[in-house]
Amino acid sequence: MPTKIEKDAVTGAETTGHEWDGLRELNNPLPKWWLYVLYATVLFSAVWVVLYPSVPGFRSYFGGLLGYSQRDEVAQRLERASNAQAKFRDQIARLDIEAVKGDPELDRFALAGGRVLFAENCAPCHQSGGTGARGYPNLADDDWLWGGRLTEIEYTLRHGIRAQDDETRQSQMPRFLADGILTLPQVEAVARHVRSLSGLDKPDAGGAALYAENCAVCHGEQGRGNRELGAPDLADRIWLYGGDRAAVVQTIAYSRNGVMPNWSGRLDDATIKMLALYVHALGGGEQ
Ligand code: HEC
Ligand code: HEC
Numbered sequence: 213m214p215t216k217i218e219k220d221a222v223t224g225a226e227t228t229g230h231e232w233d234g235l236r237e238l239n240n241p242l243p244k245w246w247l248y249v250l251y252a253t254v255l256f257s258a259v260w261v262v263l264y265p266s267v268p269g270f271r272s273y274f275g276g277l278l279g280y281s282q283r284d285e286v287a288q289r290l291e292r293a294s295n296a297q298a299k300f301r302d303q304i305a306r307l308d309i310e311a312v313k314g315d316p317e318l319d320r321f322a323l324a325g326g327r328v329l330f331a332e333n334c335a336p337c338h339q340s341g342g343t344g345a346r347g348y349p350n351l352a353d354d355d356w357l358w359g360g361r362l363t364e365i366e367y368t369l370r371h372g373i374r375a376q377d378d379e380t381r382q383s384q385m386p387r388f389l390a391d392g393i394l395t396l397p398q399v400e401a402v403a404r405h406v407r408s409l410s411g412l413d414k415p416d417a418g419g420a421a422l423y424a425e426n427c428a429v430c431h432g433e434q435g436r437g438n439r440e441l442g443a444p445d446l447a448d449r450i451w452l453y454g455g456d457r458a459a460v461v462q463t464i465a466y467s468r469n470g471v472m473p474n475w476s477g478r479l480d481d482a483t484i485k486m487l488a489l490y491v492h493a494l495g496g497g498e499q
């Protein structure tokens with residue numbers, strides 16, 4: 213192939229001298245700016261390779277003259293964050309819960325942390341957002357079994373309900389059928405009376421009499437409940453175990469005895485307070 217450098221007649225540009233089947237290649241060099249950018253990036257990468265972690269080896273890698281490590285940086289950032297957290301947590305552990313509530317900065321920290329802690333520890337039973345499920349009370353409404361004040365919620369968390377804790381909240385509804393206190397027709401009559409308190413059944417005189425005799429001590433004359441005993445309000449149409457006839461009969465016949473774990477010993481002091489503040493702020497918190 214002949215290599216003859218000559219001028220192209222149409223464009224006036226030099227040819228490279230390469231020719232294929234009569235087609236000749238024009239010699240158009242790359243623009244200068246482009247070349248300089250290329251040289252600059254080559255130079256930059258050379259400097260980078262020397263200063264920063266770069267070339268892999270068998271056991272390790274070349275760490276670079278600056279000793280930079282993203283891993284260290286993350287570790288430092290985590291440490292700074294946990295130091296900041298530790299400061300808040302110490303204060304929360306030291307103050308009583310009302311004082312934590314009164315400090316806007318601590319309260320904000322507690323609520324944000326409480327949300328995460330609740331999802332980890334409580335949502336399996338109480339559902340996310342604390343909305344509850346059958347047997348697990350809704351913590352976001354203002355219907356409380358044991359009390360909705362901050363200190364009451366904190367106590368419930370610390371010692372649990374019918375839990376393995378010397379100071380746990382304790383009470384036991386009798387198993388009226390199983391223990392032979394009432395017959396099945398009597399249980400059904402008193403169930404009709406209970407349902408009539410919230411308009412779900414017609415009044416039942418026999419049931420009302422049985423109620424006054426057997427149930428009013430705990431649930432109150434009007435069925436409005438008793439927080440000392442964790443006895444639910446039976447007249448508010450909010451049911452822990454269901455308000456249909458079968459569920460109410462089941463509750464009276466065999467009782468339920470829901471268990472809420474005690475968290476002292478499992479969670480530290482600051483964590484329990486953060487959770488109590490979170491639950492209190494869900495919507496039903498009382499003063
Ligand atoms: C294993 C299931 C379970 C877990 C986990 C659980 N709870 Fe409970 N919780 C219950 C049950 C059951 C009750 C109702 C007990 C009763 O019948 O009195 C309850 C009751 C409560 C009450 C009292 C409500 C009221 O009306 O007085 C509060 C407050 C509460 N739980 C908060 C929490 C928090 C906060 C957590 C997470 C740290 C948590 N619970 C984790 C089962 C659970
Ligand atoms: C010693 C106190 C006590 C007595 C007496 C008692 N209860 Fe209860 N009752 C409770 C407690 C405590 C609960 C909550 C149980 C739980 O959370 O597991 C409860 C729960 C219930 C519930 C479930 C409410 C719901 O929201 O699902 C019904 C219904 C009920 N009782 C009806 C009765 C009737 C009817 C009688 C009388 C025949 C009676 N109770 C007697 C303490 C008592």
